[in-house]
Amino acid sequence: MPRAMIRDNNRIALRIRPDDKATLMRAVALENTDLTDFVIKNALKAAKSVIDQSEQVKLSERDSLRVLELLENPPAPNAKLLAAAQAMPT
Numbered sequence: 001m002p003r004a005m006i007r008d009n010n011r012i013a014l015r016i017r018p019d020d021k022a023t024l025m026r027a028v029a030l031e032n033t034d035l036t037d038f039v040i041k042n043a044l045k046a047a048k049s050v051i052d053q054s055e056q057v058k059l060s061e062r063d064s065l066r067v068l069e070l071l072e073n074p075p076a077p078n079a080k081l082l083a084a085a086q087a088m089p090t
Contacts, residue, residue: 016024028038059067077085
């Protein structure tokens with residue numbers, strides 16, 4: 001369950017198992033950085049990947065060709081579309 005919004009949004013507190021922290025600290029030492037920079041860099045990379053995947057639509061070749069065909073040759077507007085266009089404020 002989400003907690004209440006915190007006014008000072010510059011900090012994140014995490015609970016972590018000791019063996020997971022040891023793994024992070026080993027990676028930090030190998031990259032000659034600090035824990036904060038390491039976690040932020042890798043968390044942002046993962047976050048951007050999740051965002052990119054959620055913002056893309058993957059189509060099969062057949063569906064992709066269908067979309068291109070409809071863009072090049074759109075169908076005539078039906079009655080509902082014409083009514084919606086007429087109802088729009090000008």
